[in-house]
Amino acid sequence: MRVAPYVFLTPFILSFVIFMILPIVVALYTSFFQVKRSGLGFGGDNDSVFVGFDNYVQAFANSAFMDSFGRVLLFGIVQVPIMLALSLLLALLFDSAVVKAKRFFQLAVFLPYAVPSVVAALIWGFLYQPRVSPIVEGLADLGVSVDFLGPGTVLWSIANVAVWSVTGVNMIILFSALQTVPREMYEAARLDGASEFRMALQIKLPMIYPALLLTTLFSIIGTLQLFNEPMTMRSVTSNISGSYTPNMAIFNATTLGGNINLGSAMAIILGLATFVLSIVVSVATNRKKGKA
Amino acid sequence: MALPRTRRSISSAIALTAASALLLAGCSSSSGSDSGAVTLEFWGWAPGLETAVETWNDANPDVQVEFFRMTGDDGAKIPPAIDAGTAPDAVQMSVHSLPGHIINNRLIDISEYTDGLAEQFTPSSWKGVEFGDGIYAIPQDSGPTGLMYRSDIFEQYNLTAPATWDEYLETARALKAANPELFIGQFSPNETGFWLEQVWQNEGTFNTIDGDAWTVEVNNEQSQEVAAIWQTLVDEQLVKVVDMWTPEYWAEVNAGTIASINYAAWFPALLAENAGATAGNWSVAPSPTFAGSDAAGETGGSVDVVPTGTENVEQAVEFLTWLNSSDESLDILIEEGGLFPTALAGLDNPKMLTEQEFFGGQVINEVFVDAAKTVPSSWVDGPNYDITQDALKDEFAKVGTGAQTFAEALDAVQALTVKNLTDAGLSVK
Numbered sequence: 001m002r003v004a005p006y007v008f009l010t011p012f013i014l015s016f017v018i019f020m021i022l023p024i025v026v027a028l029y030t031s032f033f034q035v036k037r038s039g040l041g042f043g044g045d046n047d048s049v050f051v052g053f054d055n056y057v058q059a060f061a062n063s064a065f066m067d068s069f070g071r072v073l074l075f076g077i078v079q080v081p082i083m084l085a086l087s088l089l090l091a092l093l094f095d096s097a098v099v100k101a102k103r104f105f106q107l108a109v110f111l112p113y114a115v116p117s118v119v120a121a122l123i124w125g126f127l128y129q130p131r132v133s134p135i136v137e138g139l140a141d142l143g144v145s146v147d148f149l150g151p152g153t154v155l156w157s158i159a160n161v162a163v164w165s166v167t168g169v170n171m172i173i174l175f176s177a178l179q180t181v182p183r184e185m186y187e188a189a190r191l192d193g194a195s196e197f198r199m200a201l202q203i204k205l206p207m208i209y210p211a212l213l214l215t216t217l218f219s220i221i222g223t224l225q226l227f228n229e230p231m232t233m234r235s236v237t238s239n240i241s242g243s244y245t246p247n248m249a250i251f252n253a254t255t256l257g258g259n260i261n262l263g264s265a266m267a268i269i270l271g272l273a274t275f276v277l278s279i280v281v282s283v284a285t286n287r288k289k290g291k292a
Numbered sequence: 293m294a295l296p297r298t299r300r301s302i303s304s305a306i307a308l309t310a311a312s313a314l315l316l317a318g319c320s321s322s323s324g325s326d327s328g329a330v331t332l333e334f335w336g337w338a339p340g341l342e343t344a345v346e347t348w349n350d351a352n353p354d355v356q357v358e359f360f361r362m363t364g365d366d367g368a369k370i371p372p373a374i375d376a377g378t379a380p381d382a383v384q385m386s387v388h389s390l391p392g393h394i395i396n397n398r399l400i401d402i403s404e405y406t407d408g409l410a411e412q413f414t415p416s417s418w419k420g421v422e423f424g425d426g427i428y429a430i431p432q433d434s435g436p437t438g439l440m441y442r443s444d445i446f447e448q449y450n451l452t453a454p455a456t457w458d459e460y461l462e463t464a465r466a467l468k469a470a471n472p473e474l475f476i477g478q479f480s481p482n483e484t485g486f487w488l489e490q491v492w493q494n495e496g497t498f499n500t501i502d503g504d505a506w507t508v509e510v511n512n513e514q515s516q517e518v519a520a521i522w523q524t525l526v527d528e529q530l531v532k533v534v535d536m537w538t539p540e541y542w543a544e545v546n547a548g549t550i551a552s553i554n555y556a557a558w559f560p561a562l563l564a565e566n567a568g569a570t571a572g573n574w575s576v577a578p579s580p581t582f583a584g585s586d587a588a589g590e591t592g593g594s595v596d597v598v599p600t601g602t603e604n605v606e607q608a609v610e611f612l613t614w615l616n617s618s619d620e621s622l623d624i625l626i627e628e629g630g631l632f633p634t635a636l637a638g639l640d641n642p643k644m645l646t647e648q649e650f651f652g653g654q655v656i657n658e659v660f661v662d663a664a665k666t667v668p669s670s671w672v673d674g675p676n677y678d679i680t681q682d683a684l685k686d687e688f689a690k691v692g693t694g695a696q697t698f699a700e701a702l703d704a705v706q707a708l709t710v711k712n713l714t715d716a717g718l719s720v721k
Contacts (some may be wrong), residue, residue, distance in 0.1 A: 009318055034717075035716075035717075036717050037395065037716055037717040037718050038393070038717055038718070038719065039504045039505065039718070039719050040424075040504060040505065040717070040718065040719070041394075041396075041675055041718050042394055042423065042424060042426075044397075046395075046396065046397060056619030058715065080449055097427065107715065123702060126539060129538060129539060129540040130540055131539075131540050131543040131544065131547070132539045132540055132543050149691050150693065151689075151690075151695070207713075210699070220535060234539045234688070235538070236535065236539070236689070237535060237538075238480075238481040238482040238535050238540075238686070238692065239689055239690035239693065241686040241689070242682045242683075242686055252679075252682065255368065256390065256678040256679055256682055257678070257679050257712065258371075258396065258676075258678075259716070
């Protein structure tokens with residue numbers, strides 16, 4: 001029996017089990033217990049007691065937590081298509097002969113991704129605040145008063161930061177996928193009289209379907225786990241509540257509320273929701289691909 | 293089969309090295325070694341602590357203190373460290389965190405070592421460390437309130453510093469009438485200290501202990517009275533709605549749109565640091581008072597605790613007592629660190645009374661020292677203070693945008709706090 005492959009795999013499998021699988025198992029275990037206190041809570045034993053699905057019931061009954069799911073789903077429905085459409089457009093533009101100085105523009109589009117999300121949120125936070133933002137002040141001089149951080153607009157301000165950050169990397173992924181399309185197909189299409197636009201729509205797009213599915217899934221997973229941008233921007237506006245996104249609600253429950261059991265249950269719920277949504281998207285797009 | 297010669301000498305060399313390493317490690321244990329010296333690990337963030345610790349170490353060769361300066365997220369590291377048994381021997385923390393830690397068995401009751409100590413601190417600060425029959429911390433610093441105001445703006449519009457909250461409203465209206473661009477003060481939903489200090493000033497509290505149960509007082513009578521004042525200020529647009537500590541906020545302060553800030557004794561240093569454009573134009577007056585009382589407000593300050601798992605509790609308490617009540621230590625912390633102490637000896641220390649250039653040469657601590665002595669002893673923190681504070685921020689944000697009133701916000705936070713306590717199994721009356 002060949003031992004070498006398993007020896008090479010062991011470091012990865014060990015780290016994967018210890019840092020990915022084990023915490024999930026511990027979280028699952030913790031979510032079925034609660035610390036029972038009584039009276040004032042002073043001088044108690046603080047033993048963990050098995051409570052079955054109590055924590056899950058509590059999590060589902062927590063309206064702030066449920067609202068946060070609705071919020072990130074709304075965020076996703078708007079932000080993900082816009083961002084992917086933008087990435088796809090840029091990738092197709094770069095792939096065609098239209099753009100000069102391709103390397104420079106590709107780098108320029110990709111650069112925002114190199115900025116850590118917390119730093120990006122801080123920079124955009126500056127650009128959104130009245131008095132210190134050239135954008136807000138410039139528009140004010142023109143007579144247009146904008147409130148980027150108001151209760152109705154702050155979600156889309158965060159979406160703007162997200163789009164700015166990740167359009168570049170998704171563009172690179174789609175562009176790389178486009179490079180694998182055999183050039184003979186384009187030749188054949190041109191001979192048949194297809195325009196660049198029709199080629200993009202009916203040859204390039206179907207050929208990079210797997211890459212498109214990959215970026216869509218990653219974007220959805222990332223959207224559901226939204227944490228860094230709203231958390232950072234919470235320091236410049238109080239219109240972002242403590243439970244604005246599911247991850248923030250989990251942070252609230254565990255760090256502020258000290259309730260690790262409830263936090264674990266909420267985290268498991270978030271994980272399952274992400275899993276289910278990923279499967280739904282996969283199945284839907286596979287079915288579409290099958291039809292085409 | 294015996295190992296070849298070279299392999300044998302290598303393995304015996306390794307064994308020898310390992311044995312001597314273990315032996316040496318045993319010799320270098322920090323506490324309880326044959327010299328009898330005790331080493332304490334102390335974490336804190338107040339400026340000047342290094343010098344104070346150095347002074348202690350020179351005078352106390354048998355109890356040596358290692359100091360670690362806390363920055364950033366170090367505070368969040370403490371509760372898990374205590375739970376894991378790896379926490380330092382003494383830690384500085386906010387007074388509001390105490391009950392939450394006590395119910396998680398994170399703090400040692402030091403009452404057997406604190407006889408006679410209560411008389412050395414202000415009543416309100418000592419009240420904050422007493423729970424049941426136990427004492428769980430030594431008070432370090434506090435934040436009594438004073439009204440910091442722009443003397444140049446007040447002079448320009450013929451205003452005087454208001455002595456009561458009714459006068460404050462009148463002054464606010466007069467300022468608005470004279471110049472609609474200016475505001476008497478700010479409403480910062482993200483800085484609950486402003487709310488807390490005024491409720492405390494009005495002899496209110498967030499919680500009380502009633503026998504064997506907690507009560508939640510977030511929307512009680514005293515809080516409603518404060519809410520009425522703030523509702524008027526917000527409705528009549530007499531205050532600027534702006535989140536505190538943001539670049540926008542400091543831009544407003546520097547531009548002079550905020551004419552007064554009623555805040556704690558630790559704020560002047562931050563104001564001087566961030567509002568350089570307005571230097572020399574500020575003065576401090578006593579905070580406006582509620583009718584029938586001359587009490588000032590208080591935001592609550594820091595305390596020093598002895599976490600569970602500390603072995604040398606008596607020495608730790610001895611050090612913390614010296615740190616917070618001895619003249620020697622207070623001299624250092626006040627002069628070098630700018631600390632605002634809770635010890636009565638500290639409040640009477642002449643080093644407190646220095647002229648502040650930023651405030652036009654005024655000896656501002658005179659106002660704060662007088663204020664510290666009038667702070668009511670009504671305040672009791674509950675075990676879920678962090679949750680209550682965060683909920684207040686969110687609900688006040690909605691008041692700031694006009695989506696609800698202060699009364700509704702208080703009701704929502706009251707309900708949330710009660711639910712959070714009962715969900716944890718605690719008794720709530």
